Amino acid sequence: MAKFRCPVCGKELNIQLKTEKEPVGGLHEAVVQHEDHLVKIYVDADGFVRRAFPVEHFVRVDPPLYTVHIYEDRAEIIDRNGHTYITDPAPLIDAVKKITS
Ligand SMILES: [Zn+2]
Structure with missing residues (x-):
């Protein structure tokens, strides 16, 4: 550790x-x-x-349409233009649980 x-x-x-x-x-x-x-x-x-x-620069070549980061208190959805949308993580966590179970 x-x-x-x-x-x-x-x-x-x-x-x-x-x-x-x-x-x-x-x-x-x-x-x-x-x-x-x-x-x-x-x-x-x-x-x-x-x-x-x-890390000053992080460049994604051929980026995905959306990148989603899920945290305990919020979720961030980032579009390919780099715009970030903050949202409630609960429905996303439920969706991930459905996919992974
Ligand atoms: Zn840090």
Whole structure:
């Protein structure tokens, strides 16, 4: 379990990284999605996060029509032009449960 402070929003995060392989150059690289932002981290062989950077640009080539992020208190629907719509997560959670059960 690696613990680090998100460099974008300052919250403390825990991540679980599968580190069975030897890291290239001594550090594992990972991109972490936290809420609406992305962070790049470097984790050493002992599971400690050595560096954490905000990811400034995230480019999706051939983006989906809509991207949906569901959080505990809200859901965000992002269209392919980058417009974000905030909505009630409850009906979306129900829909996902129907798909996955
Ligand atoms: Zn964050």
